[in-house]
Amino acid sequence: MHTNMWYIWTLLICSPSIVYSQTMQPPHECSAVCEYTHWALDADCKNRNLTSIPGQCSQVVTFDLRHNHIRILPVGAFEEFVNLRYLDIEMMELETITPGAFQDNINLVHIYIQINQLTVIRSFTFKGVPNLKQLFLNSNKIKVLDPGAFEGIPKLETLFLSDNDISEISSDLFRNLTKLRYLYLENNHISDIPEGTFTGLTNLRHLSLAGNDLVHIPSGLFDDLKHLRALKLSYNHIISINPLPDLPRLNHIDLFNNQLTSVSNLTDFLKAPRRRRRSNGTKKFTELFLAKNPLNCDCDIEPLRIWLQVHREEIRNHHRANATCASPAELSDVSLCNQQTPFCTLHTSTQLSTDHPDTKALTRAASPLIHISDEAESTLMPITIVVVSISSVVLVTLLILTVYMKCRNGRIPYQKHNTKGSDDDYKQANITENPMNKHAKYSGM
Ligand SMILES: *[C@@H]1O[C@H](CO)[C@@H](O)[C@H](O)[C@H]1NC(C)=O
Ligand SMILES: *[C@@H]1O[C@H](CO)[C@@H](O)[C@H](O)[C@H]1NC(C)=O
Ligand SMILES: *[C@@H]1O[C@H](CO)[C@@H](O)[C@H](O)[C@H]1NC(C)=O
Ligand SMILES: *[C@@H]1O[C@H](CO)[C@@H](O)[C@H](O)[C@H]1NC(C)=O
Ligand SMILES: *[C@@H]1O[C@H](CO)[C@@H](O)[C@H](O)[C@H]1NC(C)=O
Numbered sequence: 537m538h539t540n541m542w543y544i545w546t547l548l549i550c551s552p553s554i555v556y557s558q559t560m561q562p563p564h565e566c567s568a569v570c571e572y573t574h575w576a577l578d579a580d581c582k583n584r585n586l587t588s589i590p591g592q593c594s595q596v597v598t599f600d601l602r603h604n605h606i607r608i609l610p611v612g613a614f615e616e617f618v619n620l621r622y623l624d625i626e627m628m629e630l631e632t633i634t635p636g637a638f639q640d641n642i643n644l645v646h647i648y649i650q651i652n653q654l655t656v657i658r659s660f661t662f663k664g665v666p667n668l669k670q671l672f673l674n675s676n677k678i679k680v681l682d683p684g685a686f687e688g689i690p691k692l693e694t695l696f697l698s699d700n701d702i703s704e705i706s707s708d709l710f711r712n713l714t715k716l717r718y719l720y721l722e723n724n725h726i727s728d729i730p731e732g733t734f735t736g737l738t739n740l741r742h743l744s745l746a747g748n749d750l751v752h753i754p755s756g757l758f759d760d761l762k763h764l765r766a767l768k769l770s771y772n773h774i775i776s777i778n779p780l781p782d783l784p785r786l787n788h789i790d791l792f793n794n795q796l797t798s799v800s801n802l803t804d805f806l807k808a809p810r811r812r813r814r815s816n817g818t819k820k821f822t823e824l825f826l827a828k829n830p831l832n833c834d835c836d837i838e839p840l841r842i843w844l845q846v847h848r849e850e851i852r853n854h855h856r857a858n859a860t861c862a863s864p865a866e867l868s869d870v871s872l873c874n875q876q877t878p879f880c881t882l883h884t885s886t887q888l889s890t891d892h893p894d895t896k897a898l899t900r901a902a903s904p905l906i907h908i909s910d911e912a913e914s915t916l917m918p919i920t921i922v923v924v925s926i927s928s929v930v931l932v933t934l935l936i937l938t939v940y941m942k943c944r945n946g947r948i949p950y951q952k953h954n955t956k957g958s959d960d961d962y963k964q965a966n967i968t969e970n971p972m973n974k975h976a977k978y979s980g981m
Contacts, residue, residue: 565592572596577619589613597643598622605629607653609637617641624648626672631655639664646670650696653677659684667691674698674720681709694718698744701725707732716740722768723747735760744768746790753777769794770825770856777801787821792856793828797863800836806843821850823857830862833870835880837861844872 566572569590570581577597581590586604593599594616606628613634614620620641630652638644644665654676662668668689678700686692692713698720707730710716716737727749734740740761746768755778758764764783770792779801780786789805806824824843831837844851844859851857851873861867867879 564595566590566596568592582624591616593617595619600624601628603627608632608634610634611636612639613637614641614644615639618643620644622646622648625652627651629653633657633661635660636663638662641665642667644668648672649676651675655701656680656682657685658682660687661685663688665689670694672696674700676700678702681705683708685709686713689713691715693739696720698722698724703727703749705729705733707735710734710737712736714738717763718742720744721748725749727751729754729757731756734758738762740764742766742768745772747771750774751776751795755779756781758783766790780805788823790823790825790856791829792825796826796829797832798836799826799829799831799840803839806839821847821854823854825854825856826859827856829859831859831872832863833861833867833872833875833879834864837872838878838880841872841875841879845876848873 564572564574566579569584569586570579570593572579572593577595578600579590579593579596579598580600581593581604582600582602584604586601587606589601589606596617597619599617599620599622602624603626606625607630609625609630609632611634614623614637618640621643623638623641623644623646626648630649631654633649633654635658638647641664645667647662647665647668647670650672652675654673655678657673657678657680659682662671666688669691671686671689671692671694674696675698678697679702681697681702683706686695686709690712693715695710695713695716695718699722702721702724703726705721705726710719710733714736717739719737719740719742722744723746725748726745729745729750731754734743734757738760741763743758743761743764743766747770750769750772751774753769753774753776758767759781761783762785764786766788767786768788768790769777770790772794774791774794774796777791777796777799780789786805789802791799802824806822824840826840831840833841840859844857847857859872861870861872861879
């Protein structure tokens, strides 16, 4: 009974509006050009050969204009579109966005402009869009980003600039984008990032500079990025990277396919304790991808080798982490994961030989791997010969002198034995001195 009453009441209240919406409301004009969903204020205008923006759809919240032929967006192109929140203008052969094209679109939060023909982003292009959070400008032909190109959009969180022709960025391009979380600059031609480019981006989580022409990563560049989690630098020509600042959340550095020979400046990253627990309590693998770098497997690489040994299991799923040696020649293509003994026996033997008999065995086992490059050996040979000859002459002279002196005192047999011993000592001293020289030379390279 009760439910029936409710049903009738609801019907009585709602019927006028149902009748109104079905008979009185004229079909929305936007329906004439696009697929228009009245209740969602959503216009799907994709793939309609449009050459201008259909003004009939000005009430929309979600506006899909993909795959049309609109080449220029003039000032106030979307002036009437006061509700606009999502604007998709991908694949429109768009060449020019006049600064102010989106002015008064105060509710606009997402703009998708990827896959167009844009070459320049002028200053204040996005002025009047104060709530913009996502901006996709990837896969255009952008060469020039004027200073202040992103001024007026302080709430921006995601900026895609990948797959363009960008070779230069000014140091204040991203200034004031303090809410930025994701910045993608991959596949451009950036060879230099000026100091201060990322200053103030304290909320940045992901930064990708992969696929550029970077050679050096200067110091101080990432100092402000306290929330950075992932830093992608793969497919560049990086030969040097300065020690990274303390970034407690950073757990992914991708340096795959670069020109690094030494990674000693990343030792702190490997050692730093960081938040690595997942919600289910398992440890998160701190990812450092260094495969395809011409690494020089000397003593300096030891922290990386140990770290890779510890994470062998995880590395099975991350081929980019499976770093290999390029030099010395004997170790060429040896995977650091497969290398269970230190590369650096010379160093460890002097350091560990007194510790435990096992370390001696370990060093012996590893010794065939320790071959210093021919060049180092050949430059060392003449020096060794000279040193040995001079010391031999001095020693022999001393020997003759002592024997002569002792002879005169009549205590020859004892002294003879003793001098033999000192000759052995000399030989031993020479052996230990030699590798130390090599080592000093080697680690200095
Ligand atoms: C767009 O134009 C092309 C030729 O210019 C035509 O083949 C195609 O049918 C048109 N599409 C629409 C949706 O009108
Ligand atoms: C950053 O914001 C300040 C203050 O609002 C402004 O003066 C400056 O021009 C802005 N700089 C850039 C590059 O957007
Ligand atoms: C390590 O950092 C120093 C500066 O702190 C720099 O001079 C050097 O080139 C860096 N080495 C590598 C291999 O990146
Ligand atoms: C914990 O979660 C991660 C993904 O977040 C998953 O890969 C892993 O297998 C999970 N481990 C367990 C023990 O459930
Ligand atoms: C790393 O690569 C080498 C070959 O270069 C392979 O033998 C080894 O199994 C790989 N290690 C892991 C942990 O995947």
